[in-house]
Amino acid sequence: MQLSYGGGCMELPEEEEADWLCPEPGGRGSHAAPGRVSSTTLGAQSGHNKTLPSGSTAHRVIVHTDLDCFYAQVEMIHNPELRDKPLGVQQKYLVVTCNYEARRLGIQKLMSVRDAKEKCPELVLVNGEDLTQYREMSYKVTELLEEFSPLVERLGFDENFVDITELVEKRLAQLQRDGCSKVSVSGHVYNNQTVNLHDVMHIRLIIGSQIAAEMREAMYNRLGLTGCAGVASNKLLSKLVSGTFKPNQQTVLLPESCQDLVGSLDHISKIPGIGYKTTKRLELLGLSSVRDLQTFSPVILAKELGVSMAQHIQKLSYGDDHSPVASSGPPQSLSDEDSFKKCSSEMEVKKKIEELLANLLDRISKDGRKPHTIRLTIRKFSSTNKWFSRESRQCPIPSHVIQKFGTGSSDVVAPLVGILMKLFRKMIKLEMPFHLTLLSVCFSNLKALPTLTKGSIGFYLTQSSPPSSSGKKMDDVPQVQVNSCSFVP
DNA sequence: TGGGGTTAT
DNA sequence: ATAACCC
Numbered sequence: 001m002q003l004s005y006g007g008g009c010m011e012l013p014e015e016e017e018a019d020w021l022c023p024e025p026g027g028r029g030s031h032a033a034p035g036r037v038s039s040t041t042l043g044a045q046s047g048h049n050k051t052l053p054s055g056s057t058a059h060r061v062i063v064h065t066d067l068d069c070f071y072a073q074v075e076m077i078h079n080p081e082l083r084d085k086p087l088g089v090q091q092k093y094l095v096v097t098c099n100y101e102a103r104r105l106g107i108q109k110l111m112s113v114r115d116a117k118e119k120c121p122e123l124v125l126v127n128g129e130d131l132t133q134y135r136e137m138s139y140k141v142t143e144l145l146e147e148f149s150p151l152v153e154r155l156g157f158d159e160n161f162v163d164i165t166e167l168v169e170k171r172l173a174q175l176q177r178d179g180c181s182k183v184s185v186s187g188h189v190y191n192n193q194t195v196n197l198h199d200v201m202h203i204r205l206i207i208g209s210q211i212a213a214e215m216r217e218a219m220y221n222r223l224g225l226t227g228c229a230g231v232a233s234n235k236l237l238s239k240l241v242s243g244t245f246k247p248n249q250q251t252v253l254l255p256e257s258c259q260d261l262v263g264s265l266d267h268i269s270k271i272p273g274i275g276y277k278t279t280k281r282l283e284l285l286g287l288s289s290v291r292d293l294q295t296f297s298p299v300i301l302a303k304e305l306g307v308s309m310a311q312h313i314q315k316l317s318y319g320d321d322h323s324p325v326a327s328s329g330p331p332q333s334l335s336d337e338d339s340f341k342k343c344s345s346e347m348e349v350k351k352k353i354e355e356l357l358a359n360l361l362d363r364i365s366k367d368g369r370k371p372h373t374i375r376l377t378i379r380k381f382s383s384t385n386k387w388f389s390r391e392s393r394q395c396p397i398p399s400h401v402i403q404k405f406g407t408g409s410s411d412v413v414a415p416l417v418g419i420l421m422k423l424f425r426k427m428i429k430l431e432m433p434f435h436l437t438l439l440s441v442c443f444s445n446l447k448a449l450p451t452l453t454k455g456s457i458g459f460y461l462t463q464s465s466p467p468s469s470s471g472k473k474m475d476d477v478p479q480v481q482v483n484s485c486s487f488v489p
Numbered sequence: 490t491g492g493g494g495t496t497a498t
Numbered sequence: 499a500t501a502a503c504c505c
Contacts, residue, residue, distance in 0.1 A: 070505095091491040110490060131492060156494070156505025275503050308497095328495090337492060375499095388490090392499065440492090 059201060061208040062325060063162045064238035065145065065215060067227035068247050070158035071128050072099040074137050077224050082124060088116055089128035092339060096128060100247055129338075131157075140223055142328070148215060153235075154328040158227075161235050162215070163325035168207045172200075175207075186213035187229070187250035190241050191257040202254055205231055209252040216250065236321035237261065239272055258319045265290050271316050278313065281305065293317040330446070334367065335375075336360045337440030342381070344435050346421075353420050356441040357413060361405075364443055370405045371443030372397055374416065376423040379438035390438070393423040396445075406449065 067073065071089040076082045076099065086102035088095040095116045098107045105120040116123055128134070138157040145152045151163035175183065185195060186209040196202050212229040219225045229250040230242025240261055241253040253261055265271060268290060269279040281304060287293050294317045302310040315321065336356045343349060353376070364371060375394035382389075397419070404412040420441065428434050 066505095094490055096491060112490080129492075135493085154494085154505095159505065273503070277502065332495070335493070339491070390500085394499080 059204065060163060060165045060233055061168045061204050062232060062235055062238040063164055063208060063212045063215065064230045064232075064235070064242040065141075065160045065162070065212075065219075065227055066229070066239075066242050067141065067158040067219075067225055069097045069099050069103075070138075070225075071097045071134055072102075073225055074134050075126050075128070078133065079126075082126070085124045086120055086122060088123050088125045090125045091127075091129050095123075095125070098123075137223065137225070141219060141225065144218055144222060145215060147218075148211065151325045151327055153325045155239075159239075161238065161325045164208060164211050167211060168204050171207050171211075172204065183207065184210075185252060186210045187252065188245050190244060190251050190253045191260055193254045193257050195254070201233070205233070205252050205254060209250065212250050212252075216248075234319075234321040235323055235325060236272060236316060237319055240265070240319075262290050262317065262319045268293050268317070271313070273316050274313055278305070278309070290317050330367070330369070332446065333442055333444035334360060334363050334371070334446070335440055335442035336363075337377070337438060339379070339438040341437065342435055343437075343439065344433065346424075346430055349424060349436070349439065350417065350421060352439050353424070353441065354413070354417055356439065357416055357420070360441055360443055361412065364405065367446070368406070369446040369448050370402050371446050372402060373443070373445035374419060374423075375442040375444065376420050376427075377438070377440040377442065378424070378427055378436050381435035381437050390440075391427050392440075393426045394442075394444075395419065395423065 072087050075087065075089060082099075084101065086099065086105050086107065088098040088102055088107060090096070090113060093113050095107060095109075095111045095113055097109050098116075102120065102123060105123070107116050107120055107123060111119075113125070116125075134157055138154075141158075142152055142154055142160055145160050145162050149162050149164050149167055153161040155161065183197070183203060183206050185206045189195065195206060208231040212231050216227060216229055219227060226248040228242045228246065228248065230238045230240070230244070230253065231250070232238040232241050232253040233255060237253050237258060241251045244251045244261075262271075267279075267288060268274050268282055269276075271290065274282070282288075282293065285296070285300070285304060287296055293314060296314070298310060298314060301314060304310070305313070336359045338352060338356065340352075343352060373394055374397050375392050377390050377392040379388075379390050398415070401412055401415050428436075
């Protein structure tokens, strides 16, 4: 089967199609009570009816989406000439991602530019150190997915989790009302497992696969982006299964294949949530396969990692993950960083900080919210270094500086540079030689502007004393400090 | 090894 | 403030 799109065709695997006889079309209680997921009654096969309480975590349908080589795709949309060429996106000395043309020629993610050029001299490289266009496209994707369900959680710039449980229940109810005829899976079924049309969870997941296909179609038609999707009953599983058929395909996991999926991972470090450090500690305990972790003594594991961590990762090893899809909403922090070979004088530091700050101020003004905390992070050069060690200092932003954020051209730069240089001196003694390889500035504790509702104190204060638009001599005029009031949202 | 992000301690 | 995790 092929789905055709504006710009071409996308291959999708065959549909598995079958009749699904609806036990109880349109009958009793087909409308869900507000606040709860609609009851689903299974006719013929079940001896007991099942009801999902609102917020139940037991029968969720989760989609994980994962764009194909995201940065490279954005660059190709921007410059279609690059379409048919091997393309890599470069940050400093690294090719951080590349298109599939380049992958066919042996280029891999995070390969050094040296190795990449050696492997493939025709490789076209574009600089991807400025993330602006990627970030913008990334949020367009998240917003598109939010049209399906408000429960969308971002993971990096190119992945999202969507909890579509309620949407699935609606469609299920609609199918039953229609006296439904057919339900067919979209995309792959993990393990080629046979769908049991008398199993409601199978039906839910199949409906989920259709929704996932609609999501991918919308991403392609409206944004020009291709990607993978995985459908399963929790975040962990949806993420693991989305990667099983790689470029631009989707896969649904039925519950019976869960153990096969986690068992297919060749190492515990492949479980999302088990990172570098935990992997090392588990290896010291002699654990390397997922089965090793599943069958290891929980008591001894807890002695090494603490009860909480131990229970958490052991559950993960079974494919158990009850963590909710937490809507990301707008970002919690905005940061800008730059790495370099060497920075060793206060003047250079100040210059870099001013650059980072200028970019951040631009971004924060578009965001609309105001940061109440600022942080400076550095990385010191060290040959024997534990290689990624950063130090940071943060402080509140004075309220009189916060005021000046939204208001266009006001001079917020000087006081912030002052603050950042003070933070810098807390970490670096200027009388000692230093050698930095990274500087980063971060705005956090972002607060929405107070909403001026009729009746609020803020409303009348700003009505009687509107902000001056002169922008220059605001310091002479006593300003109403709306943001520092205790009634901000 | 980049340039971002998040949550837990 | 750092350390862990994710991409």
